[in-house]
Amino acid sequence: MSDTAPPIRILTVDDHPMLREGVASVIEAQPDMVLIGEAANGREAIESFRQHRPDVTLMDLQMPDMNGIDAINAIRGEFPDARIVVLTTYKGDVQALRALKAGAMGYLLKSMLRKELLETIRAVHAGRRRVPPEIATEIAEHAADDALTEREIVVLKRVAVGSANKQIAATLGISEETVKAHMKSIMAKLSANDRTHAVTIALNRGIIEM
Amino acid sequence: MSDTAPPIRILTVDDHPMLREGVASVIEAQPDMVLIGEAANGREAIESFRQHRPDVTLMDLQMPDMNGIDAINAIRGEFPDARIVVLTTYKGDVQALRALKAGAMGYLLKSMLRKELLETIRAVHAGRRRVPPEIATEIAEHAADDALTEREIVVLKRVAVGSANKQIAATLGISEETVKAHMKSIMAKLSANDRTHAVTIALNRGIIEM
DNA sequence: CGGGACATCACCCGATTGGGGAAGTGACTG
DNA sequence: CAGTCACTTCCCCAATCGGGTGATGTCCCG
Numbered sequence: 001m002s003d004t005a006p007p008i009r010i011l012t013v014d015d016h017p018m019l020r021e022g023v024a025s026v027i028e029a030q031p032d033m034v035l036i037g038e039a040a041n042g043r044e045a046i047e048s049f050r051q052h053r054p055d056v057t058l059m060d061l062q063m064p065d066m067n068g069i070d071a072i073n074a075i076r077g078e079f080p081d082a083r084i085v086v087l088t089t090y091k092g093d094v095q096a097l098r099a100l101k102a103g104a105m106g107y108l109l110k111s112m113l114r115k116e117l118l119e120t121i122r123a124v125h126a127g128r129r130r131v132p133p134e135i136a137t138e139i140a141e142h143a144a145d146d147a148l149t150e151r152e153i154v155v156l157k158r159v160a161v162g163s164a165n166k167q168i169a170a171t172l173g174i175s176e177e178t179v180k181a182h183m184k185s186i187m188a189k190l191s192a193n194d195r196t197h198a199v200t201i202a203l204n205r206g207i208i209e210m
Numbered sequence: 211m212s213d214t215a216p217p218i219r220i221l222t223v224d225d226h227p228m229l230r231e232g233v234a235s236v237i238e239a240q241p242d243m244v245l246i247g248e249a250a251n252g253r254e255a256i257e258s259f260r261q262h263r264p265d266v267t268l269m270d271l272q273m274p275d276m277n278g279i280d281a282i283n284a285i286r287g288e289f290p291d292a293r294i295v296v297l298t299t300y301k302g303d304v305q306a307l308r309a310l311k312a313g314a315m316g317y318l319l320k321s322m323l324r325k326e327l328l329e330t331i332r333a334v335h336a337g338r339r340r341v342p343p344e345i346a347t348e349i350a351e352h353a354a355d356d357a358l359t360e361r362e363i364v365v366l367k368r369v370a371v372g373s374a375n376k377q378i379a380a381t382l383g384i385s386e387e388t389v390k391a392h393m394k395s396i397m398a399k400l401s402a403n404d405r406t407h408a409v410t411i412a413l414n415r416g417i418i419e420m
Numbered sequence: 421c422g423g424g425a426c427a428t429c430a431c432c433c434g435a436t437t438g439g440g441g442a443a444g445t446g447a448c449t450g
Numbered sequence: 451c452a453g454t455c456a457c458t459t460c461c462c463c464a465a466t467c468g469g470g471t472g473a474t475g476t477c478c479c480g
Contacts, residue, residue, distance in 0.1 A: 016299075016320040018327070022232030089226075089299075110226040117228070149456060162407025164436065178458050184438070194466090195437080196406040197372025203413070204420055210410065361427065374466070388428050394468070404436090405467080421480100428474075437466065445458075450451100 007034040008125045011054035013045040013071070014087070015063045019110065023058060023087075026114050033121065042066025042074070049075050049082065056125050059104070061088045061095050062209075069098050076103040083124045087117070092206025093138040094147075096131075100139075106130040146189040148207055155182045157208050160199045218335050221247040221264035223255040223281070224297070225273045229320065233268060233297075236324050243331065252276025252284070259285050259292065266335050269314070271298045271305050272419075279308050286313040293334045297327075302416025303348040304357075306341075310349075316340040356399040358417055365392045367418050370409045 010033055012023050020038050027033045037052045039045040041063045049057065057075070061068035068086065075082050085106035086099045096107050105124040108117060112132070123130040148156065158168045165183065169176040183195060192198035202208045220243055222233050230248050237243045247262045249255040251273045259267065267285070271278035278296065285292050295316035296309045306317050315334040318327060322342070333340040358366065368378045375393065379386040393405060402408035412418045 016229070017323055018232040018236070018297075018320055019226070019229050020232065021235055021324070022228040022230065025231055025235035026228070087228075110228050113227050114231070151457065159406055160410050162403030162410075164404070166436085174457085175459055177460060180438075181458075181460095184440095187438080193372030194374070196369055196409055199406055200370050200372075200409060200413075200420060203410075210414055359426065376466085384427085385429055387430060390468075391428075394470095397468080424477105424479085426476085426478105428476100430471100430473080432470085433468100435466105435468075437464105439464085440462085442460080443458100444460105445456100447455085447457105449454080 005032065007032050008121065009034055009036045009052070009055045010121065011035075011037040011039065011045070011048055011052060011057045013039040013042070013048075013058065013063070013068070014060040015040050016060075019060075023117070026117060027121075030118065033118075042068060042071030045071045046074050046078075049079065053079070055083065056121050057082065057084045058087045058121075059084055061086060061091060061099060069095070069102055072099060072102040072104055083127075085120055085124050085130075092204055093135070095206035096135050097139050100131065107132065107135050109135075148186060148189060148202070152182050152186050152189075153202075153208060155179060156186055156198060156202055159183070159195050160203075160208060160210075215242065217242050217244040218331065219244055219246045219262070219265045220331065221245075221249065221255070221258055221262060221267045223249040223252070223258075223268065223273070223278070224270040225250050226270075229270075233327070236327060237331075240328065243328075252278060252281030255281045256284050256288075259289065263289070265293065266331050267292065267294045268297045268331075269294050269309075271296060271309060272301060279305070279312055282309060282312040282314055293337075295330055295334050295340075302414055303345070305416035306345050307349050310341065317342065317345050319345075358396060358399060358412075362392050362396050362399075363412075363418060365389060366396055366408060366412055369393070369405050370413075370418060370420075 037048040039048045043066045059068045087108045106120045165179040169179045190201045247258040249258045253276045297318045316330045375389040379389045400411045
């Protein structure tokens with residue numbers, strides 16, 4: 001807290017320049033923070049991280065080229081003590097869970113206020129984890145128990161684009177009966193009425209993307 | 211262009227404070243623009259418009275409480291010469307069409323650059339329409355011809371949450387055969403393989419929301 | 421007034437889906 | 451090594467969906 005303490009060096013990663021601009025202007029108004037880099041996707045994020053070694057990284061999840069989860073995994077693989085805060089629009093609870101599993105120390109929604117952003121940056125920089133209670137409870141409610149398996153997600157993605165069980169079976173090289181078994185399991189886990197409902201639930205929770 | 215010309219007075223409407231911050235910092239760096247208000251949803255936008263009468267309004271579409279389309283309609287109803295620029299994340303082409311029909315003069319994506327934002331603000335302020343070619347062509351491709359009717363959208367929304375035709379018929383007080391007829395029409399218009407596909411296409415195009 | 425779009429309903433029939441239960445394989449783990 | 455989990459396959463059968471075709475009434479527009 002002394003005025004000789006080095007500032008917190010921050011990297012922002014988001015594909016919306018305007019959003020980065022907002023974060024930048026908030027950070028630059030803080031005496032104890034300095035923005036040292038920006039990136040528009042996961043790939044740039046990794047490069048920029050290697051180059052600048054920021055104290056705290058603010059990472060969006062939904063980006064072209066390379067998404068935030070993969071970027072977090074890559075960065076934490078190389079720099080295990082990297083402090084990363086996820087800053088994203090809603091996007092479902094599974095994303096949040098994945099990000100935290102990948103080693104994110106904080107999770108923020110873009111609808112949150114400046115104050116919360118700054119508090120989270122300072123907390124994470126100090127080595128503390130920081131996840132808003134709304135997010136934490138939502139993660140606890142879903143995700144943990146009834147997570148879809150890899151295979152089920154593959155199947156559900158095909159269903160989302162209008163494939164029939166028979167077609168899915170053909171492209172995956174398995175029996176139609178197997179696809180039906182996966183569908184039964186998917187609908188049970190998501191408490192969906194039918195395949196369409198399963199798709200919309202999965203989209204809402206961030207289990208599949210469009 | 212003389213330095214005695216009054217500045218362009220701007221109102222920003224978006225539910226993400228961080229995004230508003232970004233727009234604000236860009237605008238405040240311009241000598242010929244001034245930010246005179248912010249709003250976080252459609253309702254606040256209308257209030258703020260009445261109070262400040264901005265020259266140009268930057269409006270997000272997807273907001274809680276009251277969405278951007280409704281806000282544009284309300285504002286243009288009261289102030290027919292209001293100049294409104296839509297500034298949104300992707301969100302499908304139907305949204306863009308609706309916004310332009312509602313009287314928006316410009317359409318911008320949040321992934322666009324500062325330069326384009328400023329150019330659009332100046333163009334719209336000068337009374338010119340300004341829509342990026344990508345958006346314009348996408349609107350031309352879809353929307354116009356095979357738009358869903360009100361009734362079809364109602365039906366499709368129910369399908370999205372897992373209702374069977376029979377249930378939809380019951381809640382709408384019509385025959386199941388009628389629901390099936392609507393579904394046939396919907397799938398034909400959207401070129402969907404099945405009901406699930408119809409839902410994901412409609413979500414992508416912004417025809418229905420989640 | 422003659423379309424044209426919309427919403428409604430009907431019938432037929434094959435294809436697809438979804439619910440039930442059962443069971444074999446391989447891999448990983450306590 | 452026994453147990454669990456993911457993935458796989460099979461059977462039966464009722465319910466639902468989707469395609470084809472046709473028809474009625476209404477409302478609005480030229």
